[in-house]
Amino acid sequence: MDMIIKAHDDRQTILVCCGTGCTANGARDVFNALQSKLKDHPDIEVLPVVKATGCNGWCEKGPLVRIIPRDITYCSVKAQDADEIVDKTLLEGILIKRLLYRDPVSKEHLASHHLTDFYRKQHKIALRNIGEIDPAQISDYLEREGYQALKKALQKMDSQEVIDTVKAAGLRGRGGGGFPAGNKWQACRNASGQEKYIICNGDEGDPGAFMDRSIMEGDPHTVIEGMILGAYAVGASHGYIYVRDEYDLAVQNLGQAIKDAHSHGYLGNRIMDSDFSFDIELVRGGGAFVCGEETALMASIEGRTGEPRDKYVYPTEKGLWGKPTVINNVETWANIPVIILHGAEAFAAVGTENSKGTKVFSLVGKVVNTGLVEVPMGTTLREIIYEIGGGVLKKRSFKAVQTGGPSGGCIPASLLDLPVDFDSLTEAGSMMGSGGLIVMDDHTCMVEVARYYVNFLAGESCGKCTPCREGIRALLEILTDICNGQGRMEDLQLMEDICLTMQEASLCALGRTAPNPVLSTLRYFRDEYIEHIKNHYCPAGVCRELTTFYIDPEKCTGCTLCVKQCSADAIKGEKKQVHTINESECIRCGECYRVCAFDAVQLGRRDHHEN
Amino acid sequence: MKIKLNGKEREAMPGESILELCKRENVPIPTFCYHQAFGGQGACRMCMVEVREEGQKEARLAAACTYLLNREAEVITESDRIQRIRRTIVMLLKRRAAGDPILKELADAYAAPDLEAVVTEPENCILCGLCIHACEEMGKSAIWSMFRGIDKRIATPYDEASDDCIGCAACARICPTHAISMEEKDSKRIIWNKSFELVACRRCGKEYATREEIEYLKERSDYGQENLCESCRKKTLAITVKNYI
Amino acid sequence: MQIDVNEYKHENEYKELIENYAGKPESLLAIMQDIQKQYNYLPRLAISLISRHVGIPVSRVYAMASFYKAFSLTPKGRFVFRVCDGTACHIKNSETLLDQLQKSLGIKPGETTTDGMYSVETVNCLGACALAPVMVVNGKVYGKVSPGDLEGIIKEYGGQNHGYDNQGS
Numbered sequence A: 001m002d003m004i005i006k007a008h009d010d011r012q013t014i015l016v017c018c019g020t021g022c023t024a025n026g027a028r029d030v031f032n033a034l035q036s037k038l039k040d041h042p043d044i045e046v047l048p049v050v051k052a053t054g055c056n057g058w059c060e061k062g063p064l065v066r067i068i069p070r071d072i073t074y075c076s077v078k079a080q081d082a083d084e085i086v087d088k089t090l091l092e093g094i095l096i097k098r099l100l101y102r103d104p105v106s107k108e109h110l111a112s113h114h115l116t117d118f119y120r121k122q123h124k125i126a127l128r129n130i131g132e133i134d135p136a137q138i139s140d141y142l143e144r145e146g147y148q149a150l151k152k153a154l155q156k157m158d159s160q161e162v163i164d165t166v167k168a169a170g171l172r173g174r175g176g177g178g179f180p181a182g183n184k185w186q187a188c189r190n191a192s193g194q195e196k197y198i199i200c201n202g203d204e205g206d207p208g209a210f211m212d213r214s215i216m217e218g219d220p221h222t223v224i225e226g227m228i229l230g231a232y233a234v235g236a237s238h239g240y241i242y243v244r245d246e247y248d249l250a251v252q253n254l255g256q257a258i259k260d261a262h263s264h265g266y267l268g269n270r271i272m273d274s275d276f277s278f279d280i281e282l283v284r285g286g287g288a289f290v291c292g293e294e295t296a297l298m299a300s301i302e303g304r305t306g307e308p309r310d311k312y313v314y315p316t317e318k319g320l321w322g323k324p325t326v327i328n329n330v331e332t333w334a335n336i337p338v339i340i341l342h343g344a345e346a347f348a349a350v351g352t353e354n355s356k357g358t359k360v361f362s363l364v365g366k367v368v369n370t371g372l373v374e375v376p377m378g379t380t381l382r383e384i385i386y387e388i389g390g391g392v393l394k395k396r397s398f399k400a401v402q403t404g405g406p407s408g409g410c411i412p413a414s415l416l417d418l419p420v421d422f423d424s425l426t427e428a429g430s431m432m433g434s435g436g437l438i439v440m441d442d443h444t445c446m447v448e449v450a451r452y453y454v455n456f457l458a459g460e461s462c463g464k465c466t467p468c469r470e471g472i473r474a475l476l477e478i479l480t481d482i483c484n485g486q487g488r489m490e491d492l493q494l495m496e497d498i499c500l501t502m503q504e505a506s507l508c509a510l511g512r513t514a515p516n517p518v519l520s521t522l523r524y525f526r527d528e529y530i531e532h533i534k535n536h537y538c539p540a541g542v543c544r545e546l547t548t549f550y551i552d553p554e555k556c557t558g559c560t561l562c563v564k565q566c567s568a569d570a571i572k573g574e575k576k577q578v579h580t581i582n583e584s585e586c587i588r589c590g591e592c593y594r595v596c597a598f599d600a601v602q603l604g605r606r607d608h609h610e611n
Numbered sequence B: 001m002k003i004k005l006n007g008k009e010r011e012a013m014p015g016e017s018i019l020e021l022c023k024r025e026n027v028p029i030p031t032f033c034y035h036q037a038f039g040g041q042g043a044c045r046m047c048m049v050e051v052r053e054e055g056q057k058e059a060r061l062a063a064a065c066t067y068l069l070n071r072e073a074e075v076i077t078e079s080d081r082i083q084r085i086r087r088t089i090v091m092l093l094k095r096r097a098a099g100d101p102i103l104k105e106l107a108d109a110y111a112a113p114d115l116e117a118v119v120t121e122p123e124n125c126i127l128c129g130l131c132i133h134a135c136e137e138m139g140k141s142a143i144w145s146m147f148r149g150i151d152k153r154i155a156t157p158y159d160e161a162s163d164d165c166i167g168c169a170a171c172a173r174i175c176p177t178h179a180i181s182m183e184e185k186d187s188k189r190i191i192w193n194k195s196f197e198l199v200a201c202r203r204c205g206k207e208y209a210t211r212e213e214i215e216y217l218k219e220r221s222d223y224g225q226e227n228l229c230e231s232c233r234k235k236t237l238a239i240t241v242k243n244y245i
Numbered sequence C: 001m002q003i004d005v006n007e008y009k010h011e012n013e014y015k016e017l018i019e020n021y022a023g024k025p026e027s028l029l030a031i032m033q034d035i036q037k038q039y040n041y042l043p044r045l046a047i048s049l050i051s052r053h054v055g056i057p058v059s060r061v062y063a064m065a066s067f068y069k070a071f072s073l074t075p076k077g078r079f080v081f082r083v084c085d086g087t088a089c090h091i092k093n094s095e096t097l098l099d100q101l102q103k104s105l106g107i108k109p110g111e112t113t114t115d116g117m118y119s120v121e122t123v124n125c126l127g128a129c130a131l132a133p134v135m136v137v138n139g140k141v142y143g144k145v146s147p148g149d150l151e152g153i154i155k156e157y158g159g160q161n162h163g164y165d166n167q168g169s
């Protein structure tokens, strides 16, 4: 949570990022210090606000303090900086250079994060308000065109026109499948029945992504406004927001926003004095990845275990309680108000031929700048990873980028110039999924990555249908064997056979896409599998049964960094003396391999050393 | 409504499943989780067929037991693709129920290769879910499918004797792979970690039900009042009817 | 179902929480969440009371509790070590942290020490990937944790009261 300190007379506001990252670095202390310093100023009031978690990719540089409207960003602020910030910057308007961000390339000090490459190359629609407004204040949202789209729709558009606009915009669902939102709405509008439902899917189960969370936490009203517009278009009178269990702050902010929307007449009976009535209820998820699947999600709302059902009849005909239902992802909803207010054309001007608008990615892993990035569809992976992300950490070599989470795949360096949209990723054997982008370097083992996702799914599949449940179990056993050096070459073919049946016969998309992490790594990194199987060697130094580490005496400078890092006390060595690793003590965690600045720690082959 | 079933034109009732149509037309489709009393669950995926509805370009794979026919369509129940899917499913299920004759037979029929059996799970359960439905039908729901993913299994709460269980053994009887262990001796039946007293038929002396089941049935209807086993009950009923006529 | 006599002491509290909601199946998830939040697990008596209130068999309530990760069927430890095993943390070696915790505390993820002091869990992405690998102990976030840091962190929770608040779930 961010904390805002407002000085009403000159309207200066201090935002202290209190997201997970900044809090871990002591943001609360900074906030308290600023607050007590400002006690002398009775005209100052304190309000909480949220910013995208991991927002600037600067969580590392946190705690972050922003001053608006002057647009100043301070990094790595400590509690003892509070006096200086208030006295110098707030009251006298002087920048404190030492707290500014220093561009690693140009070495320039930048006054605001908005001036960095990380920010400048983005194009914000869904994230337009994140970190700029106090999500707990409906007035902040109203100041930034909030509920203007709703007003426009209710006063000037009939429901079909709303659908037509969404269709013309070419908006495709951001929850993974990329189904055209307008067509979905149309099907629901056409479906017979008085009672219809709207659902916002905020389950966000991808284990490496957090964009929906930041939207729900940081700009809850845009989701609500989107849903009201959707309800108006299809003729629904009740909506649900299904929020992932762990997202406490999202629940809190959405709850507040729903309340405020009610009291302002945007929700409830006869919205903005029209004939249209609509209400939203919050549902906390139970903690199950499969509940992101729409039929499982509905089962969960109905009070059952989250098992999907066959979708030969779409939810737009028979959804929640058997009634026509539109379900869309958080980010999809967040785009709606912009489309309605500024028109389909403006929206469709951004993006590629078949994927319009922008997409939010959560760029993480072995990359310099991590965080949420929103870019036009069609931006290449290279631009995202190198220009916005600043390249691979520690200048190591890029190996792959994983997109789409457990349903997606690993894309190799040869495809870095791939323009990212729904179709290009599918063609490459991956998926847009929710928008996770995980950068991997040569220290990441692709077999182990495949195993990681399959293991994740082994616990997250609902377990109802045979191909998914038993297929995952078989894949997991085979992959574990390979990582342990007990794989056989014929296993590769066997895995491909099992994967094919999973894709064709599984009941829901979890099972149908579960093979992607395996198939994509088999497709692009088959060599690595073969190294594990034939040579009992893990080229990344990750699979412990296949790895040993030793120190190259030529390269070792005796800096003792690895000695300090080793939690097993397996490294012996004095300052400026060559170090050695005691194999029997070594737990093969690879810390020394990662920290050594001189590449002195080398990979050995396990069986060679044992002989 | 016209359906082209394996090339032959057939008449289907709107809303009926492909599987029901096939049953009526004597087109064999292998199933595990379907039962005529409860319909299809779409869980085992053995019944996959290819369907192309009018207006669709390509045929798609679908579970025959849950696909309801509402438009004219073309259905194919045997193809290389379908064969391959069934082979893999049998291969995967056989690891759970290695000793079961039905799966052995199917494995031979589909030429499914052997995978090493899962040692941790010798219980033969293929998670078809029929027992849950049978128990639910009895109005008891003493068992359900617990946990999820690869840990999913059928159990009573806490794996303990359940207050709801009446020992009727409907679950054990419906199980295609005889995976539910039940022991009967000394006028006792032990099932789902609970021991029940067996009651003998007043007429023929056969132990035919547990005390709890009889009590429960009495509560629900007048059935069971006479303490007769199924076949003796029918016989006495026939005599009564004859006398009446 | 065997119910611990101690649970009957709380019977009225359970009932109060349960009766906040209508006796309908769709209340099930919310009721279970409230109980879990309050007691850090779902006591047996509560499961049986919930079953009666919403009119769903005990087996199905238990099935829900075992299906969803938000619920726990046994009480959790006083200090819950939640190690992020989201993708970003995983490729930055979160597994080593779990191994080390197992060594130090003797428990695997999902388990609780017999003295009821510690539980270890894995979670998926905490949204602080920039600080990977991340660990949270009763709400306090630790970033860029190396295996070497663990000993010190465990010491912080070495039985004394360190501002422990009952928020871990």
Ligand SMILES: Cc1cc2nc3c(=O)[nH]c(=O)nc-3n(C[C@H](O)[C@H](O)[C@H](O)COP(=O)(O)O)c2cc1C
Pocket: A172, A173, A174, A175, A176, A177, A178, A179, A181, A201, A202, A203, A204, A205, A206, A289, A290, A291, A292, A293, A294, A295, A327, A328, A329, A330, A332, A434, A508, A509, A510
């Ligand atoms: C296993 C699985 C998990 C999913 N998880 C999510 C999720 O976390 N959030 C989401 O919005 N959609 C998720 N989806 C996609 C939804 O089923 C659904 O397609 C989506 O919510 C529709 O919204 P959209 O058209 O706006 O994308 C998931 C699908 C599957 C198969």
Ligand code: SF4
Pocket: A290, A307, A308, A460, A461, A462, A463, A464, A465, A466, A468, A469, A506, A507, A508, A509, A510, A511, A512
């Ligand atoms: S594919 Fe997997 S998650 Fe989907 S229904 Fe089958 S078992 Fe459940």
Ligand code: FES
Pocket: B030, B031, B032, B033, B034, B040, B041, B042, B043, B044, B045, B046, B047, B048, B063, B064, B065, B066
């Ligand atoms: S019989 Fe159709 S899926 Fe089992």
Ligand code: FES
Pocket: A207, A208, A209, C084, C085, C086, C087, C088, C089, C090, C124, C125, C126, C127, C128, C129, C130, C132, C133, C134
């Ligand atoms: S993966 Fe651990 S915080 Fe994101």
